[in-house]
Amino acid sequence: xxxxxxxxxxxxxxxxxxxxxxxxxxxxxxxxxxxxxxxxxxxxxxxxxxxxxxxxxxxxxxxxxxxxxxxxxxxxxxxxxxxxxxxxxxxxxxxxxxxxxxxxxxxxxxxxxxxxxxxxxxxxxxxxxxxxxxxxxxxxxxxxxxxxxxxxxxxxxxxxxxxxxxxxxxxxxxxxxxxxxxxxxxxxxxxxxxxxxxxxxxxxxxxxxxxxxxxxxxxxxxxxxxxxxxxxxxxxxxxxxxxxxxxxxxxxxxxxxxxxxxxxxxxxxxxxxxxxxxxxxxxxxxxxxxxxxxxxxxxxxxxxxxxxxxxxxxxxxxxxxxxxxxxxxxxxxxxxxxxxxxxxxxxxxxxxxxxxxxxxxxxxxxxxxxxxxxxxxxxxxxxxxxxxxxxxxxxxxxxxxxxxxxxxxx
Amino acid sequence: xxxxxxxxxxxxxxxxxxxxxxxxxxxxxxxxxxxxxxxxxxxxxxxxxxxxxxxxxxxxxxxxxxxxxxxxxxxxxxxxxxxxxxxxxxxxxxxxxxxxxxxxxxxxxxxxxxxxxxxxxxxxxxxxxxxxxxxxxxxxxxxxxxxxxxxxxxxxxxxxxxxxxxxxxxxxxxxxxxxxxxxxxxxxxxxxxxxxxxxxxxxxxxxxxxxxxxxxxxxxxxxxxxxxxxxxxxxxxxxxxxxxxxxxxxxxxxxxxxxxxxxxxxxxxxxxxxxxxxxxxxxxxxxxxxxxxxxxxxxxxxxxxxxxxxxxxxxxxxxxxxxxxxxxxxxxxxxxxxxxxxxxxxxxxxxxxxxxxxxxxxxxxxxxxxxxxxxxxxxxxxxxxxxxxxxxxxxxxxxxxxxxxxxxxx
Numbered sequence: 057x058x059x060x061x062x063x064x065x066x067x068x069x070x071x072x073x074x075x076x077x078x079x080x081x082x083x084x085x086x087x088x089x090x091x092x093x094x095x096x097x098x099x100x101x102x103x104x105x106x107x108x109x110x111x112x113x114x115x116x117x118x119x120x121x122x123x124x125x126x127x128x129x130x131x132x133x134x135x136x137x138x139x140x141x142x143x144x145x146x147x148x149x150x151x152x153x154x155x156x157x158x159x160x161x162x163x164x165x166x167x168x169x170x171x172x173x174x175x176x177x178x179x180x181x182x183x184x185x186x187x188x189x190x191x192x193x194x195x196x197x198x199x200x201x202x203x204x205x206x207x208x209x210x211x212x213x214x215x216x217x218x219x220x221x222x223x224x225x226x227x228x229x230x231x232x233x234x235x236x237x238x239x240x241x242x243x244x245x246x247x248x249x250x251x252x253x254x255x256x257x258x259x260x261x262x263x264x265x266x267x268x269x270x271x272x273x274x275x276x277x278x279x280x281x282x283x284x285x286x287x288x289x290x291x292x293x294x295x296x297x298x299x300x301x302x303x304x305x306x307x308x309x310x311x312x313x314x315x316x317x318x319x320x321x322x323x324x325x326x327x328x329x330x331x332x333x334x335x336x337x338x339x340x341x342x343x344x345x346x347x348x349x350x351x352x353x354x355x356x357x358x359x360x361x362x363x364x365x366x367x368x369x370x371x372x373x374x375x376x377x378x379x380x381x382x383x384x385x386x387x388x389x390x391x392x393x394x395x396x397x398x399x400x401x402x403x404x405x406x407x408x409x410x411x412x413x414x415x416x417x418x419x420x421x422x423x424x425x426x427x428x429x430x431x432x433x434x435x436x437x438x439x440x441x442x443x444x445x446x447x448x449x450x451x452x453x454x455x456x457x458x459x460x461x462x463x464x465x466x
Numbered sequence: 467x468x469x470x471x472x473x474x475x476x477x478x479x480x481x482x483x484x485x486x487x488x489x490x491x492x493x494x495x496x497x498x499x500x501x502x503x504x505x506x507x508x509x510x511x512x513x514x515x516x517x518x519x520x521x522x523x524x525x526x527x528x529x530x531x532x533x534x535x536x537x538x539x540x541x542x543x544x545x546x547x548x549x550x551x552x553x554x555x556x557x558x559x560x561x562x563x564x565x566x567x568x569x570x571x572x573x574x575x576x577x578x579x580x581x582x583x584x585x586x587x588x589x590x591x592x593x594x595x596x597x598x599x600x601x602x603x604x605x606x607x608x609x610x611x612x613x614x615x616x617x618x619x620x621x622x623x624x625x626x627x628x629x630x631x632x633x634x635x636x637x638x639x640x641x642x643x644x645x646x647x648x649x650x651x652x653x654x655x656x657x658x659x660x661x662x663x664x665x666x667x668x669x670x671x672x673x674x675x676x677x678x679x680x681x682x683x684x685x686x687x688x689x690x691x692x693x694x695x696x697x698x699x700x701x702x703x704x705x706x707x708x709x710x711x712x713x714x715x716x717x718x719x720x721x722x723x724x725x726x727x728x729x730x731x732x733x734x735x736x737x738x739x740x741x742x743x744x745x746x747x748x749x750x751x752x753x754x755x756x757x758x759x760x761x762x763x764x765x766x767x768x769x770x771x772x773x774x775x776x777x778x779x780x781x782x783x784x785x786x787x788x789x790x791x792x793x794x795x796x797x798x799x800x801x802x803x804x805x806x807x808x809x810x811x812x813x814x815x816x817x818x819x820x821x822x823x824x825x826x827x828x829x830x831x832x833x834x835x836x837x838x839x840x841x842x843x844x845x846x847x848x849x850x851x852x853x854x855x856x857x858x859x860x861x862x863x864x865x866x867x868x869x870x871x872x873x874x875x876x
Contacts, residue, residue, distance in 0.1 A: 082524045089527045096523035101515060104747065108514050112693055113490045113506035117499045117825060125694060152742025154716030155565055162604055178728055183717035183742065186730040190715030194572055195605075203728065228726075277743070283522055284535060284746035305600030306564030307593035316638075316830050318588055318613065320596040332562025332593065333687070336694035337514065338745040415527060420726050 058371055063435040066363075071356050075431040078348060079281075086437045086444075088416040091255060091394050091427030094281030100344045107340040128343065129287070129334045130327065135346045136280075136289050139354070140253060140272065141263030146297070148329040149289045149339070153254060153275050155304070156290040157187040157221070159329060160271040162303030164219035164248045165195070167296065171218035172198040175247065179206050181227045184252055188221060206231070210241045217247040219271075224262065225255035225392030228419045230365075230384035232260065232392045236267040243268075254278060257289075258349045259393035259429075260358055264291055271296075279393070279429065280349055282342030290329055297325050306331030352431055360430035362388035365395050368426060368438045372397070375446025383423060393428045407459035408448045414441045468781055473845040476773075481766050485841040488758060489691075496847045496854070498826040501665060501804050501837030504691030510754045517750040538753065539697070539744045540737065545756045546690075546699050549764070550663060550682070551673030556707070558739035559686070559699045559749065563664060565714070566683040566700040567597040567631070569739060572713030574629035574658045574681065575605070577706065581628035582608035585657065589616050591637045594662055598631060616641070620651045627657040629681075634672065635665035635802030638829045640775075640794035642670065642802045646677040653678070664688060667699075668759045669803035669839075671768055674701055681706075689803070689839065690759055692752030700739055707735050716741030762841055770840035772798035775805050778836060778848045782807070785856025793833060803838045815858060817869035824854045 067073060080096045081087060087095055111123040120126045129149045137147040150156065161174060172195075174188040185201065192199040204212035206229075209220055220242040225232045235251060242249045250271040256262055258279030264272055270293050276286030292300055300322075307313050309328040311321045322328035369382055380397035399405060399422060406418040416426040426441070448454055477483060490506045491497060497505055521533040530536045539559045547557040560566065571584060582605075584598040595611065602609040614622035616639075619630055630652040635642045645661060652659045660681040666672050668689030674682055680703050686696030702710055710732075717723045719738040721731045732738035779792055790807035809815060809832060816828040826836040836851070858864055 080519070080523045082526070085526070087526060093522075093527045093530075095526060096518065101518045101523070104518050105511060105515055108506065108511045108693070108751070109490070112503075113511070114492045116492070116495070116497060116505060117503045117827065118820070119694070120503075151561060151565060152716070154742035155561060155714060158714045166604065181717075182720070182726045182728065185728055186715045186717055186720060187741075189730045190713055193711065193715075194576065194713035283518070284529070285743045285749070287745065288742070301603065303600055303604035304565060304568045305596045305603075306562070307591075307596055310592070310596060313592075314830070316592050318592065318595055320599045331597075332564035332698070333695045335697065335745045335748040337747045337751055339695070341518070341747055410528070417527065420724070 058367070058374060060436070060439050063439045066435040070360065070435070072352060072360055072430050073434070075352060076434060079432050081432060084413045086414045086441045087432065088414065088426040088441060090429030090432060091259070091278050092417055093277055093284055094279060094345060094429065095432055097281055097344050097348050100283065100341050103344050104337060104341055107337060125336050128336065128339050129330060132339060132343050132346055133289060133326070135350060136257070139346070139349060140257050140274070140291065141265045142291050143265060143294050145325040146294050147289055147291050148326040149287050150330045150334065151288060153252070153273050153288040154183045154187050156273040156288050157184055158191060159302045159304055160250050160273060160290055160292070161188060161191050161219060161221065163292070163300055164250060164271065166301045167248060167299060168218035171216055171247070172200065173216045173218060174201045175209050175213050175217045175220045176201060176203055177206050177209050177222060178203045179226060179228060180221070180223050181252060181254065184221060184223065210238060213242055213245045213247050215246060217245065219248045219250055221250040221252070223252040223255065225260065227255055228396065228423055230391045230394040230396050232256070232390055235269060239267050239269050255392050255394070259361060261354050269293065276342045276345070280342065281345030283338065283345070286338055286342040286345070287335060290326070292326055300328065302329060304331050308332060348431070357430045361393040361428050364428045364430065364433060364435070364438060365391060365393070367435065368395050368428070368442065371438055371442035372445055375442040376449045379449055380424070395426045395428065397424045398422045399424060401454060403462070404454040404459040405448060408454035408456065409445060411459070412444050412448065414444045468777070468784060470846070470849050473849050476845040480770065480845070482762060482770055482840055483844070485762060486844065489842050491842060494823045496824045496851045497842065498824065498836040498851060500839030500842060501669070501688050502827055503687055503694055504689060504755060504839065505842055507691055507754050507758050510693065510751050513754050514747060514751050517747060535746050538746065538749050539740060542749060542753050542756055543699060543736070545760060546667070549756070549759060550667050550684070550701065551675045552701050553675060553704050555735040556704050557699055557701050558736040559697050560740045560744065561698060563662070563683050563685050563698040564593045564597050566698050567594055568601060569712045569714055570660050570681040570683060570700055570702070571598060571601050571629060571631065573702070573710055574660060576711045577658060577709060578628035581626055582610065583627045584611045584629055584631055585619050585623050585627045586611065586613055586631045587616050587619050588613045589636060589638060590631070590633050591662060591664065594631055594633065620648060623652055623655045623657050625656060627655065629658045629660050631660040633662040633665065635670065637665055638806065638833055640801045640804040640806050642666070642800055645679065649677050649679050665802050665804070669767070669771060671764050679703065686752045686755070690752065691755030693748065693755070696748055696752040697745060700736070702736055710738065712739060714741050718742060758841070767840045771803040771838050774838045774840065774843060774845070774848060775801060775803070777845065778805050778838070778852065781848055781852035782855055785852040786859045789859055790834070805836045805838065807834045808832045809834060811864060813872070814864040814869040818858045818864035818866065819855060821869070822854050822858065824851045
């Protein structure tokens, strides 16, 4: 039997507890959706205000040099590189995750001429599949996407496969691939591997170099706390840089962007993956989020995350026994930083929870998803969340008709 | 002989004069670079702070519905549509100008199977050329870019041309194409036309519908005052929507993004051109800029812009006679909202000018570029700019060695 007292003791012993005060969390809320939109770092409003009023308003165009805007994306990229085990110069911050997926799929197909198949899993994040489908339709001919059942991507990787595109942590179940093992198996079959780190960068230890991964993309607004729609990132292994050809080639990825030459000449390394002018306001916010993430030892983050996933599952089972089916694997080596439970009425139940200040999210068709963000989440929060869910179920509060109405974003 | 008194009278009679107070311009600066980065609207810092602190910080993930983030890009797009003579639903705000060029070039090539050439002009903005070159290299085979001399794109449009890609106003010279005439001529040759409006949207009247243009892209951070790296926009004529296929297909362009289906199904109209999650902080700033632009009658803006281009040229000739060669066409029907002058020492001269608070910019190899932004620029500003340039030349101030050192952004 878990007690609130025991959880309070865990909070007192938590080496990450001081991070909570670095974020502006609204009162009365238990926020279990930092894997969809990370909370606001307290330093962000001041930094963004400075960029707007002083750098843009007073510095005007001069700030590209004087305030270092021109180097901002590369600076943030090098910070992200440290977070995901990437060599300096092998990460770029640019565009959205989707656009970056397109760039890397294009680079992979160019590096594997004659191989026309993108292999992925049916339950991968939809935008990954859509980008691959759009690429295949655009290229036509033999190009196509092959969707395997979860866990069966390698079996579906034949000698027609140019690239295996997988999410490190599944958005809907929290299941985590063994990056090094899958990478090795795909490469043995002659394919490149593209990892989507949206649900793992900043949440679980990622070591792209050690796994010898070929490509990766990731998201700035989840565990990196960069703010809504923050710029995304992409990675390519240094051993591939010499032969890299991206399908989208824009002026900021030129070796000499301000020479305004007629012919494109790629900048070295991943700098060529930057295409257009970066969104400075959004980048400045992202830099604050990344800096905070880098302050926390990722081993502490991972230990607390695994413990919180297990505890939340146990607390919910204690508060509402036998009601939910756990979708997230039990073994911490096989899950990311979220707990997913299924229930036929998941949508209405989640709305009722949100109405009481416990914010997780719903994922179709029947998933209650609770994101675990160790920098902001206390152990007492878990108790409160489980107790609220217990009450919602005991009272049948989720049957209120207003919780059946779906908003634009569900 | 022009006098300062005459210019002051023009300011008193200027119907757009009140707009100047709506922008935060630093003291002691004459800003002639609003065509590179538009100045800061006074309403922007408050709006951005609200989005950061209240919508993100307090609303958290709920703001996608409650603060209307999910509709923000479409709302801004419909405002831009009014500014460029586009039907509602035919403009999307997304990504950068470069990425949008890629999407539209891909759509054009798909709509004209068998035609593999992108026609443009040698002096088009480099990123436009780079994007087309990247696309051609990626597709391989017969795909290529054909660069005509300025003004000769139509002559270079044979029956192998899928699309003619031109800037409405040239970034380096200010020369403006006759959009309707060029569009008609290209279409008679069986090609589609893609207009880059970066240097015209918000500065000169643009009527995409009346010109029967096929495609267009444009920039949010120049005359639309959206802030550094603001999101860009793209347009496709409604008559093309049914057959539109973009190469990059992401989740927010899906007909039902939150159903998380495995198969991509395009949203209707230009909504399918949105790919990834939009950068909300940057979009919120852009919305403020667009709203301001929409308040000013574009006929007033155009009349003042043409008059200011002519006056600045005359004032400079008066202050520094016979020194500069005018590159921008004389006829206001053939130029946009900038005055470009050439001089072998243009780089150092511009640095000396900037040092004295007159901010224009340099464009390689020998262009002094002065952007005319009628909402913020007074007639007296023109006098001050010309007088400063006259003094710089008379004193030889630009020969100071520190003005020869090039920054990252020149």
